[in-house]
Amino acid sequence: MANVFVIGASRGIGLELARSHAARGDRVFAFVRNPDSAGELTEAAGESAGAISVHAMDIGDPASVAQAAADAGGETVDYLYTVAGVTGPTNNELESEIDWDAWDQAFAIMVKGPLAVFKAFLPAMHDGTKVINYSSQLAASTWPYGGMYAYGTMKNGLNRMMRSIAIDVKERGIIVITLHPGWVKTDMGGPDADITTEESVSGTIALADHLTIEDSGDFFNWNGERHAW
Numbered sequence: 001m002a003n004v005f006v007i008g009a010s011r012g013i014g015l016e017l018a019r020s021h022a023a024r025g026d027r028v029f030a031f032v033r034n035p036d037s038a039g040e041l042t043e044a045a046g047e048s049a050g051a052i053s054v055h056a057m058d059i060g061d062p063a064s065v066a067q068a069a070a071d072a073g074g075e076t077v078d079y080l081y082t083v084a085g086v087t088g089p090t091n092n093e094l095e096s097e098i099d100w101d102a103w104d105q106a107f108a109i110m111v112k113g114p115l116a117v118f119k120a121f122l123p124a125m126h127d128g129t130k131v132i133n134y135s136s137q138l139a140a141s142t143w144p145y146g147g148m149y150a151y152g153t154m155k156n157g158l159n160r161m162m163r164s165i166a167i168d169v170k171e172r173g174i175i176v177i178t179l180h181p182g183w184v185k186t187d188m189g190g191p192d193a194d195i196t197t198e199e200s201v202s203g204t205i206a207l208a209d210h211l212t213i214e215d216s217g218d219f220f221n222w223n224g225e226r227h228a229w
């Protein structure tokens with residue numbers, strides 16, 4: 001049984017990670033912005049015979065992240081999935097007003113947030129802890145399309161930051177990667193996406209199980225292949 005921490009578990013991929021790890025007998029600490037509106041997760045927790053516990057965390061608020069980690073009581077971290085994300089501003093920014101508040105929110109949630117989470121849970125990590133940070137194919141220089149300036153920027157920044165963190169904790173045996181989960185049928189991915197949350201998550205857990213310290217700092221696809229930077 002592993003201790004699994006999922007940050008952003010109210011719906012979509014994070015919810016499926018909580019369900020799937022609990023189903024194989026792991027202990028899941030599920031963090032959500034608002035436990036009162038995380039109905040599906042609360043239901044899954046109720047049916048999990050104590051395998052899933054639900055905790056409050058707004059990843060965009062460093063004080064909330066620190067408090068949430070303290071609430072988890074210093075339990076050893078075996079797997080940490082930082083999943084929470086937002087699309088950010090999607091208007092045509094060259095032709096219309098730029099929504100700077102939406103840029104700041106995207107930065108707080110997708111760059112500062114994962115750093116705050118990593119630092120808050122670091123004391124509970126050990127040789128062999130696996131940290132999987134949810135990035136996107138839009139982070140890569142190989143992404144062929146324009147648009148989505150904030151989203152691509154934040155995920156690209158996340159990748160570089162996590163590669164640096166991976167280098168800094170390598171001697172302690174902590175494995176840190178970034179992940180493209182596929183184009184997934186969620187509120188963010190939409191109904192026309194390529195794969196289901198179950199497909200994405202089963203591939204990701206198989207990848208996570210087999211990660212070694214040699215993989216640390218790299219960018220992966222949900223199916224276990226390395227992703228171009």
Ligand SMILES: NC(=O)c1ccc[n+]([C@@H]2O[C@H](COP(=O)([O-])OP(=O)(O)OC[C@H]3O[C@@H](n4cnc5c(N)ncnc54)[C@H](OP(=O)(O)O)[C@@H]3O)[C@@H](O)[C@H]2O)c1
Nearest residue numbers: 008010011012013033058059084085183184186187188189
């Ligand atoms: N779906 C795709 O095709 C796709 C592709 C590439 C990358 N990704 C990445 O994969 C991750 C998961 O995506 P998804 O498709 O599952 O998205 P989703 O269905 O839109 O769910 C987003 C999750 O993030 C949480 N969240 C947002 N802001 C938060 C905050 N301040 N504090 C705590 N939780 C917060 C949401 O909680 P609330 O319910 O409280 O809003 C929700 O649980 C994201 O990082 C996304 O960028 C997704």
